[in-house]
Every structure is written in C-alpha cells, then in structure tokens.
Amino acid sequence: MINKKTALVTGASRGIGRSIAIRLARDGYAVIITSKTAEPDNLEKGAFEVKNAIEQAGGEAFICRADISLKEERDRLIRFAVDTIGRVDLLVNNAGIEPPVLDMLEASEERFDTVVNTNLKGPYLLTQQIAKSMVKWMRDNIVESPRIVFITSVQAYMSSPKGSEYAMTKAALHMAMRNFAHRLGKENIYVFEIAPGIIYTDMSSVHEESINDMIEEGEKLITNRWGRPEDVAALVSAIARGDLDYSTGSTIEVGGGMGLPKL
Numbered sequence: 001m002i003n004k005k006t007a008l009v010t011g012a013s014r015g016i017g018r019s020i021a022i023r024l025a026r027d028g029y030a031v032i033i034t035s036k037t038a039e040p041d042n043l044e045k046g047a048f049e050v051k052n053a054i055e056q057a058g059g060e061a062f063i064c065r066a067d068i069s070l071k072e073e074r075d076r077l078i079r080f081a082v083d084t085i086g087r088v089d090l091l092v093n094n095a096g097i098e099p100p101v102l103d104m105l106e107a108s109e110e111r112f113d114t115v116v117n118t119n120l121k122g123p124y125l126l127t128q129q130i131a132k133s134m135v136k137w138m139r140d141n142i143v144e145s146p147r148i149v150f151i152t153s154v155q156a157y158m159s160s161p162k163g164s165e166y167a168m169t170k171a172a173l174h175m176a177m178r179n180f181a182h183r184l185g186k187e188n189i190y191v192f193e194i195a196p197g198i199i200y201t202d203m204s205s206v207h208e209e210s211i212n213d214m215i216e217e218g219e220k221l222i223t224n225r226w227g228r229p230e231d232v233a234a235l236v237s238a239i240a241r242g243d244l245d246y247s248t249g250s251t252i253e254v255g256g257g258m259g260l261p262k263l
C-alpha cells in the first residue's frame with residue numbers, strides 16, 4: 001500500500017501520457033504507468049523508459065500493462081490499483097488509438113469495434129470502477145480530493161469524415177465526463193476533459209508534412225507551432241493541484257486556438 005498521492009495514467013508509455021506521468025511525478029505523485037505493451041528490456045522507449053526517467057529524478061512509479069479494451073486486462077489493472085497500491089487520487093484517461101485516415105463510407109465494422117472498445121468502452125468502464133473505489137477511499141480518509149481527467153480531442157466537436165469513429169468516441173467521452181462530473185459532484189470528486197488539438201507524438205507525426213503545411217498557412221491554428229505533450233501535462237498538473245476544482249465538468253482545449261470558430 002502506498003501512503004502518498006497516486007496518479008493512474010493510462011497510455012503513459014509514450015507521447016502525451018508519458019509527459020503527464022513525468023510531470024505528476026515531479027509534482028510529488030507516485031504514478032501507475034499503464035500501456036498496452038511493456039517490454040522490461042527496453043529502456044529506450046516505452047513504459048520502462050518512463051519508469052526509469054521518473055526514478056532517476058527521485059520519483060516513484062509502477063507499471064501495470066493492460067489493454068484497456070479488454071475486460072480481463074482492465075480488471076487486472078483495477079485489482080492492481082485497489083489491492084496492491086490501495087489508492088488513486090488522480091485518474092487520467094489518456095490511452096487512445098487513431099486508425100489511419102479512411103473515408104467514413106469505406107470503413108469496416110471491425111475498425112469501428114476496435115476504436116470504440118479502446119477509446120470509449122475502456123476508459124468509461126475503468127472510470128466507473130475507479131470512481132466507486134474513490135468514493136470508498138474518501139469515506140475511509142485514504143484520499144482527500146480525488147480527480148478524474150479525460151483526454152479527448154478537438155475532434156469531439158470538429159467534424160472529420162476520414163476519422164469518424166475516432167471523433168465519435170471523443171464526442172461520447174465528452175458526455176461521459178459530464179455525466180461523471182454530475183454524479184460525482186456530491187462526493188467531492190472533480191472531473192475534467194482536456195481536448196488537445198495537434199500535439200507532436202507518434203500518433204500525429206504520421207501526418208507531419210500536411211500539419212506543417214497547415215501551421216504555415218496559419219488558417220486553422222492561431223498559434224503557429226505544434227502543441228507539445230508538456231502543454232497538456234501542464235494543465236493536468238494544475239488540475240492535480242486542485243486549481244480548477246470549481247470548474248468541474250468543464251472542457252479545456254489545448255489546441256493553439258484550433259477549435260476557435262473563425263471568420
């Protein structure tokens with residue numbers, strides 16, 4: 001059992017989740033790093049690289065490999081958080097996949113199921129179980145002010161017919177965030193959505209050339225640079241400190257002005 005504030009960050013082996021895990025560890029949280037894959041012998045990239053970076057900086061981290069889309073692996077992660085660690089003060093639902101761009105008229109049912117199970121069903125059901133435990137941990141004075149964050153996307157509200165399933169899962173997570181914020185308000189558990197725009201990671205860098213062109217044109221972004229994983233992590237850090245508690249139920253965009261309606 002851990003007796004310091006603990007954050008569970010899904011998809012923390014790289015990209016945005018990695019940056020969030022490292023920032024929270026710097027802020028004094030013990031961090032449970034989860035990812036779909038985790039290779040113990042790889043200290044260059046992946047969950048063990050992140051754990052190592054946190055420990056080298058004097059922090060504390062644990063790895064629990066779990067495919068968020070599969071019930072048995074989600075249940076194992078929940079057991080690890082509840083029975084082994086014994087607390088989660090902050091849950092960050094970050095893990096997600098974006099399949100290759102494809103006209104929505106051509107996309108398969110299999111693609112639909114994979115994206116929905118990973119991006120929506122996984123985080124929704126994980127949050128349900130962790131939230132139940134948070135209520136109990138509050139009553140037992142184990143945690144003080146638990147918080148939950150959903151990482152969605154500007155695609156939750158900007159149409160994208162070549163990434164329709166992805167965008168729909170993010171829109172649905174937006175409502176999940178609102179429903180959890182509503183239900184958990186009376187329990188003093190605070191819930192937020194962060195909607196990134198274009199953040200430089202493995203997920204987005206496959207479109208590097210077209211995104212560079214877009215940034216150069218200056219039409220869609222009002223800030224002429226890529227977003228960085230640290231831009232998202234800074235906001236999670238503020239949420240973790242409690243700075244935004246009175247704004248529970250809110251969506252905050254980290255998109256360089258991407259979602260701003262423009263003339």
Ligand SMILES: NC(=O)c1ccc[n+]([C@@H]2O[C@H](COP(=O)([O-])OP(=O)(O)OC[C@H]3O[C@@H](n4cnc5c(N)ncnc54)[C@H](OP(=O)(O)O)[C@@H]3O)[C@@H](O)[C@H]2O)c1
Pocket residue numbers: 010011012013014015016017034035036037038046066067068069094095096097098118151152153154195196197198199200201202203204
């Ligand atoms: N990058 C952007 O521009 C951008 C924009 C808007 C929203 N987002 C959202 O931000 C979040 C993080 O994106 P990112 O760009 O950092 O992505 P990324 O670099 O592709 O990293 C994805 C992370 O999610 C994990 N993951 C994927 N499928 C999983 C599964 N089934 N079970 C458990 N973990 C799984 C990966 O684990 P493995 O390493 O084991 O594969 C990895 O840690 C996603 O929800 C994404 O939709 C990103």
